[in-house]
Amino acid sequence: MKKTTLSFLTALVFASLSSAVFAQDGAPNRDQFRARINEQLKASLKCSDEEWSVIQPLLEKVEAKQREAMTSRAFGGGDRTRGGGRGGQSAQSNRPQPPAASGEVTALRTALDSGNSSPEEIKAKLAALRSARKKAADELQQAREDLREVLTPRQEAVFVMTGILD
Numbered sequence: 489m490k491k492t493t494l495s496f497l498t499a500l501v502f503a504s505l506s507s508a509v510f511a512q513d514g515a516p517n518r519d520q521f522r523a524r525i526n527e528q529l530k531a532s533l534k535c536s537d538e539e540w541s542v543i544q545p546l547l548e549k550v551e552a553k554q555r556e557a558m559t560s561r562a563f564g565g566g567d568r569t570r571g572g573g574r575g576g577q578s579a580q581s582n583r584p585q586p587p588a589a590s591g592e593v594t595a596l597r598t599a600l601d602s603g604n605s606s607p608e609e610i611k612a613k614l615a616a617l618r619s620a621r622k623k624a625a626d627e628l629q630q631a632r633e634d635l636r637e638v639l640t641p642r643q644e645a646v647f648v649m650t651g652i653l654d
Contacts, residue, residue, distance in 0.1 A: 529646075543638060546638060550632055551652070596610070
């Protein structure tokens with residue numbers, strides 16, 4: 489049963505990707521994609537329009553906090569340049585700006601890249617980054633709790649299966 493539900497949800501996401509991501513001329517249409525996902529999620533939750541009007545803003549907040557928490561980690565490491573086809577173009581130029589901890593990530597990266605930073609300076613910037621990441625994780629947890637409070641057990645289970653809740 490669990491495998492069937494997970495397979496259904498996976499198929500749901502991939503079906504949405506293939507049919508809704510690209511609009512005319514192959515350009516991504518995020519609004520259309522988001523609307524299709526929301527319709528399918530609402531159907532999976534088996535909720536009324538009234539219930540959805542309560543759930544949707546809380547869900548959007550959780551999703552935003554998840555992006556912030558993941559992005560603050562993703563932008564914290566790795567090599568800043570890539571070799572090959574574009575003449576060592578900076579990988580940073582192709583990345584979107586991180587919404588959370590971007591100042592702390594940038595400050596630490598600058599300190600590491602300068603080669604002149606003292607251990608105390610690096611330690612302080614590292615502590616600031618960790619603090620920002622903890623704040624983002626705490627905000628995500630609070631957003632999840634706010635969402636969980638308005639859900640039925642079945643709806644909560646759907647969100648756990650999709651990774652929105654833990």
